[in-house]
Amino acid sequence: MPPALTAEHAQRFAAIALGHVRREYPNKPGHVLAGPEDARTPRDLHPIFYGSFDWHSCVHGYWMLAHLLRRFPQIEAAPAIRALFDAQLTPEKVEGECAYLAAPQARGFERPYGWGWLLKLSAELPALDNQQWSQTLQPLTDIFLARFEDFLPVATYPVRAGTHFNTAFALRLAADYAEATRDKAFLGLLRETGLRWYGADEACPAWGEPSGDDFLSPALIEAECMRRLMAPDEFAGWFSRFLPDIAAGQPATLFEPVRVSDRSDGKIAHLDGLNLSRAWCWRALSKSLPDDDPRRPVMASAAEAHLAAALPHVAGDYMGEHWLASFATLALEA
Known part of the structure; x- marks a missing residue:
């Protein structure tokens, strides 16, 4: 059976995150200074997300x-x-996080990567038994929702980079x-x-x-x-046109795990x-295909090879440890 998220993974990943979400330094602020008064510490700038x-x-x-916590509420952490x-x-x-965003120079702060993750967090919180957390975060959520709604109509072109600027x-x-909150208008904007x-x-x-x-x-x-955005039948045709040679393992570069030479x-x-x-x-895409589709085992095999190459390295050096477990969770839960 392909690897899936287990309670053991959950405990390990939670311990990693609990060790860094309130670790203030080292820190790389995405901060624009309008004057000397803006030279402040991460915790002063971001009362919640400073670690x-x-x-x-x-x-x-x-x-x-x-x-x-939602998936494994009984773990030790x-x-x-x-x-x-x-x-x-x-x-x-x-309120402090919202105040930071009110400054004119913060208009593009964390666009679009941090915007997406903040909404992803906001989608997760209501499923927990403490609704207060979700309600408390809502003013910050509303700001980023409004920023998406303002930005997407004027964003003429996508950004196809492999880093934080990727719009997809x-x-x-x-x-x-959008789905968790049943916001049909926002989902429509994303789809459009x-x-x-x-x-x-x-x-x-x-x-x-x-x-x-x-x-x-x-x-x-x-x-x-x-x-995620298209109807299944609509996506099937688009996907076949976009990557037409998956069954033959092409483009080959997408099937070969990458080598990491220096994790520091x-x-x-x-x-x-x-x-x-x-x-x-690869996991999510393969599961969208019929069981007898010849592309499915090729894609599933690529997914497992990539997961095996990276999963042992979610901790060890802080340059990766401060974020990799989140991506491991996405992969294991796909």
Whole structure:
């Protein structure tokens, strides 16, 4: 049987995240200074999401903890997760996060990667038995929802990078929020945008993959985004045109796990994330196909190879440890 998320994984991943979501340093702030008064510490800038090396990694650390708590409420780490959320998800601290975003220079803060992850976290919290956490975070959620709604209509072109700027990844995460909240208008905007950006794409060569600091496959995350946004019959035709040679293992670069030469280098360490995110995409995409589709075993095999290459490395060096378990969770839960 292919690997799946277990209670043992959940406990290990939770322990990793609990060790860094409130670790303030080292820290890489995505912060624009309008004047000397803006030279402040991460905790001053972001009362909740100041840990995990950077804001977005802290957000998806919280998402992972919420997800693990929902899936495995009896794990040893559960009381610590609840205590963290009680201490951090307070009205005063949410107000502080919102205040940061009110500055004119914060208009593009974390666009689009952090936006998608914040909505992903917001989609997860209501499923827990403490509704207060979700309600408390809602003012911050509303800001990022409004930013998506303002930005997508004026974003003429997608960004196809394999890093934080990738727009397909953000749409994919935001779709989970739209579905969880039954926001048909927002889901419609996401779908309209995805079709406008990617609907005519076909015969993707993936010739630029992998790049040296990718943690996303531009080809596979685009396909996974469209799978999430399109009706199954509609997606089937699009997918066959977009990657027409999957049964033959082409483009070959998408099927071979990448090699990580130096896990102490933050950019090179991204490649462990690429293996995990490819595993997530291959798994999700393969499960969208009929059982007898000849592409399905090829895709499933690629997913397992990528997962096996990366799963042993979610901890060990902080350059990867502060975020990789979140991507491992996505892959194992696909």
